[in-house]
Amino acid sequence: xxxxxxxxxxxxxxxxxxxxxxxxxxxxxxxxxxxxxxxxxxxxxxxxxxxxxxxxxxxxxxxxxxxxxxxxxxxxxxxxxxxxxxxxxxxxxxxxxxxxxxxxxxxxxxxxxxxxxxxxxxxxxxxxxxxxxxxxxxxxxxxxxxxxxxxxxxxxxxxxxxxxxxxxxxxxxxxxxxxxxxxxxxxxxxxxxxxxxxxxxxxxxxxxxxxxxxxxxxxxxxxxxxxxxxxxxxxxxxxxxxxxxxxxxxxxxxxxxxxxxxxxxxxxxxxxxxxxxxxxxxxxxxxxxxxxxxxxxxxxxxxxxxxxxxxxxxxxxxxxxxxxxxxxxxxxxxxxxxxxxxxxxxxxxxxxxxxxxxxxxxxxxxxxxxxxxxxxxxxxxxxxxxxxxxxxxxxxxxxxxxxxxxxxxxxxxxxxxxxxxx
Amino acid sequence: xxxxxxxxxxxxxxxxxxxxxxxxxxxxxxxxxxxxxxxxxxxxxxxxxxxxxxxxxxxxxxxxxxxxxxxxxxxxxxxxxxxxxxxxxxxxxxxxxxxxxxxxxxxxxxxxxxxxxxxxxxxxxxxxxxxxxxxxxxxxxxxxxxxxxxxxxxxxxxxxxxxxxxxxxxxxxxxxxxxxxxxxxxxxxxxxxxxxxxxxxxxxxxxxxxxxxxxxxxxxxxxxxxxxxxxxxxxxxxxxxxxxxxxxxxxxxxxxxxxxxxxxxxxxxxxxxxxxxxxxxxxxxxxxxxxxxxxxxxxxxxxxxxxxxxxxxxxxxxxxxxxxxxxxxxxxxxxxxxxxxxxxxxxxxxxxxxxxxxxxxxxxxxxxxxxxxxxxxxxxxxxxxxxxxxxxxxxxxxxxxxxxxxxxxxxxxxxxxxxxxxxxxxxxxxx
Numbered sequence: 139x140x141x142x143x144x145x146x147x148x149x150x151x152x153x154x155x156x157x158x159x160x161x162x163x164x165x166x167x168x169x170x171x172x173x174x175x176x177x178x179x180x181x182x183x184x185x186x187x188x189x190x191x192x193x194x195x196x197x198x199x200x201x202x203x204x205x206x207x208x209x210x211x212x213x214x215x216x217x218x219x220x221x222x223x224x225x226x227x228x229x230x231x232x233x234x235x236x237x238x239x240x241x242x243x244x245x246x247x248x249x250x251x252x253x254x255x256x257x258x259x260x261x262x263x264x265x266x267x268x269x270x271x272x273x274x275x276x277x278x279x280x281x282x283x284x285x286x287x288x289x290x291x292x293x294x295x296x297x298x299x300x301x302x303x304x305x306x307x308x309x310x311x312x313x314x315x316x317x318x319x320x321x322x323x324x325x326x327x328x329x330x331x332x333x334x335x336x337x338x339x340x341x342x343x344x345x346x347x348x349x350x351x352x353x354x355x356x357x358x359x360x361x362x363x364x365x366x367x368x369x370x371x372x373x374x375x376x377x378x379x380x381x382x383x384x385x386x387x388x389x390x391x392x393x394x395x396x397x398x399x400x401x402x403x404x405x406x407x408x409x410x411x412x413x414x415x416x417x418x419x420x421x422x423x424x425x426x427x428x429x430x431x432x433x434x435x436x437x438x439x440x441x442x443x444x445x446x447x448x449x450x451x452x453x454x455x456x457x458x459x460x461x462x463x464x465x466x467x468x469x470x471x472x473x474x475x476x477x478x479x480x481x482x483x484x485x486x487x488x489x490x491x492x493x494x495x496x497x498x499x500x501x502x503x504x505x506x507x508x509x510x511x512x513x514x515x516x517x518x519x520x521x522x523x524x525x526x527x528x529x530x531x532x533x534x535x536x537x538x539x540x541x542x543x544x545x546x547x548x549x550x551x552x553x554x555x556x557x558x559x560x
Numbered sequence: 561x562x563x564x565x566x567x568x569x570x571x572x573x574x575x576x577x578x579x580x581x582x583x584x585x586x587x588x589x590x591x592x593x594x595x596x597x598x599x600x601x602x603x604x605x606x607x608x609x610x611x612x613x614x615x616x617x618x619x620x621x622x623x624x625x626x627x628x629x630x631x632x633x634x635x636x637x638x639x640x641x642x643x644x645x646x647x648x649x650x651x652x653x654x655x656x657x658x659x660x661x662x663x664x665x666x667x668x669x670x671x672x673x674x675x676x677x678x679x680x681x682x683x684x685x686x687x688x689x690x691x692x693x694x695x696x697x698x699x700x701x702x703x704x705x706x707x708x709x710x711x712x713x714x715x716x717x718x719x720x721x722x723x724x725x726x727x728x729x730x731x732x733x734x735x736x737x738x739x740x741x742x743x744x745x746x747x748x749x750x751x752x753x754x755x756x757x758x759x760x761x762x763x764x765x766x767x768x769x770x771x772x773x774x775x776x777x778x779x780x781x782x783x784x785x786x787x788x789x790x791x792x793x794x795x796x797x798x799x800x801x802x803x804x805x806x807x808x809x810x811x812x813x814x815x816x817x818x819x820x821x822x823x824x825x826x827x828x829x830x831x832x833x834x835x836x837x838x839x840x841x842x843x844x845x846x847x848x849x850x851x852x853x854x855x856x857x858x859x860x861x862x863x864x865x866x867x868x869x870x871x872x873x874x875x876x877x878x879x880x881x882x883x884x885x886x887x888x889x890x891x892x893x894x895x896x897x898x899x900x901x902x903x904x905x906x907x908x909x910x911x912x913x914x915x916x917x918x919x920x921x922x923x924x925x926x927x928x929x930x931x932x933x934x935x936x937x938x939x940x941x942x943x944x945x946x947x948x949x950x951x952x953x954x955x956x957x958x959x960x961x962x963x964x965x966x967x968x969x970x971x972x973x974x975x976x977x978x979x980x981x982x983x984x985x986x987x988x989x990x991x
Binding site: 335526 | 623709711761764765766767768770771772774775776778779782783785786789790902905906908909912943944945946947948949950951952953954955957958961962964965
């Protein structure tokens with residue numbers, strides 16, 4: 139199975155049409171950089187980047203970049219990569235080069251946006267990270283479910299339910315940890331409903347996910363309207379405060395971005411690593427993936443397909459509940475109706491974008507979080523692009539990836555198919 | 561049956577012709593049997609609705625502080641209070657959605673025509689609330705019949721509303737007889753475009769329509785955000801709201817103010833008939849249903865699967881777009897931000913509740929519209945938040961989708977044939 143998937147990916151990447159499509163995309167990005175980003179930029183302009191996130195311990199001086207030179211370097215790199223891709227092809231390094239090219243392009247955009255102005259790069263990266271946290275938790279939830287072959291579009295609902303219960307229990311007990319625990323259990327409970335409907339009763343998994351979403355929206359709004367709004371004491375759980383990782387926080391630039399966060403960010407890193415290793419380097423992970431790719435073969439080998447699916451879906455719910463708690467206990471400090479605002483669905487997109495891998499979807503989460511973070515700063519930078527278009531970008535990008543124009547993401551083969559033992 | 565491992569159906573290509581032959585030559589069942597299966601078809605939805613209402617009642621009682629206080633006094637008092645709470649809430653739901661019987665009687669005996677209209681207004685308001693549900697439910701049901709899962713009704717509705725609003729206020733000086741159909745058509749077209757894109761992507765690249773329609777939903781939200789703060793913003797207004805549409809584009813209302821009952825309801829009923837006729841009485845409709853039932857058999861029979869998939873998504877989107885146009889042209893007279901409240905997901909519930917049949921969808925829409933309208937009043941009079949409706953809908957949907965639960969509760973016999981379920985192919989394009 140694993141070799142089959144690997145083989146399939148290899149073929150996908152090195153197919154000539156895909157190679158040329160990818161090369162054309164590189165060239166297109168280079169041309170955009172050259173034509174649009176250099177417009178109106180004169181040779182005496184400098185883009186100044188601030189390198190200190192709030193509360194930095196090791197202060198760095200601002201970094202002035204000569205705008206035009208930087209843009210030409212970026213154009214040369216992107217066009218060069220495009221030309222090589224068209225002629226020879228990067229083969230198995232294509233994805234790596236793609237991320238470098240996208241990174242360069244985004245940097246070019248920032249150079250253009252900050253020309254003759256100053257932009258706090260560290261602040262932007264820091265906001266990106268915090269916006270990426272709930273998205274990535276949503277994606278991890280999706281990965282756990284879908285690797286075992288259960289489609290989960292109810293992530294949004296599971297997160298919302300977790301957010302409410304986290305705030306409620308956190309407020310009543312005045313204990314954030316109990317709130318977090320309750321949020322995780324609530325996410326798990328919602329996932330149990332999803333698993334029960336879709337595994338035991340073989341309900342279409344999209345329908346079952348829709349049930350979760352409608353139910354969670356109704357339940358949380360009901361409780362919020364009936365109890366939380368009239369009684370502030372029930373909706374005041376407090377927040378997990380950021381704390382420094384000693385030593386590491388002194389690293390310039392990255393220190394204050396990565397090592398001065400609250401529990402949720404550190405736990406995200408831990409979950410990411412654990413899940414990546416568990417899925418691809420342990421017996422448990424192999425079983426989960428086998429169940430998702432070819433349940434019948436897995437069953438023949440003595441793996442309990444039903445139990446594996448139940449467990450994976452419930453772990454997924456746990457992860458969604460954790461992500462939901464981020465809203466109330468890690469970011470806002472209170473519950474508002476429908477406060478997840480589609481983050482669960484973006485998480486789903488990030489999962490697809492990241493090709494159903496934890497690290498991949500974290501990368502996608504960062505990209506989506508970056509669009510989100512930048513959208514709030516467009517007005518300040520006086521960039522003539524409506525912020526809504528920037529906010530659309532993640533969705534459009536996901537559709538493009540799903541269409542297989544630029545690399546193709548490949549889901550588990552038995553995703554969405556109920557297992558029927560014969 | 562001999563199944564290939566990991567596949568949901570027997571190797572489809574091998575016996576595709578046979579399946580098609582079965583489809584076409586399947587003899588109609590004898591009359592008595594048909595009637596029995598008809599009864600069973602209605603029993604599950606009715607029991608699901610009933611169970612949903614019972615669970616909703618329990619939920620209302622469980623979340624009422626007064627009930628707990630009464631249980632503190634004595635068990636009997638607690639039960640009485642619980643009953644009183646439920647009765648008040650559902651009573652308000654009923655009088656808010658159908659009308660207060662006492663008031664109707666008083667109005668009829670007084671003979672004052674304005675008073676009679678007002679007494680019947682809750683019922684008419686329920687019809688107003690049902691109208692967009694009918695359109696959107698029909699859209700999703702048409703998709704189901706053709707084998708596509710349109711989860712993007714919400715986005716198509718938004719775009720349809722935006723295009724209808726634009727046609728409604730930007731075009732001036734036309735008579736109603738031209739302007740109104742034009743604005744309605746604009747809405748249908750907007751929705752059709754929004755449905756066409758995921759349909760085309762599914763047919764040409766294999767990208768799953770569920771993901772693509774979810775993405776299209778969010779693109780539609782952002783787009784209408786932009787439209788309302790930019791190009792379509794009402795001049796001189798600080799709120800994100802479009803200009804008021806021309807009177808010539810408004811759907812006529814039948815009774816004087818404040819009764820909002822308008823022509824849209826009848827257009828919706830007409831569309832239900834059109835969809836029925838299209839699906840079950842035309843060749844093209846037969847093609848669509850065959851593609852939905854078995855794409856391989858359809859292909860084998862020479863039908864163009866891609867074209868039918870695209871057409872189904874576009875038509876489904878057009879109907880959802882008409883739902884948005886109906887709200888703009890008949891109720892709001894302008895486009896405002898986030899005017900739609902989850903019609904998209906509700907539409908899925910409607911299509912399933914109505915068994916993807918136009919008549920069933922109309923009945924289900926009337927139920928949901930009535931519930932939603934009544935809940936507004938329930939919120940005011942008995943302090944039960946309107947969101948109870950979403951909980952009811954979710955529970956009803958779960959029961960409809962898993963009839964085995966209902967059968968276990970009410971000890972019904974299992975059907976002889978396994979029920980046809982909406983199947984779902986894998987994500988990410990296995991063309």
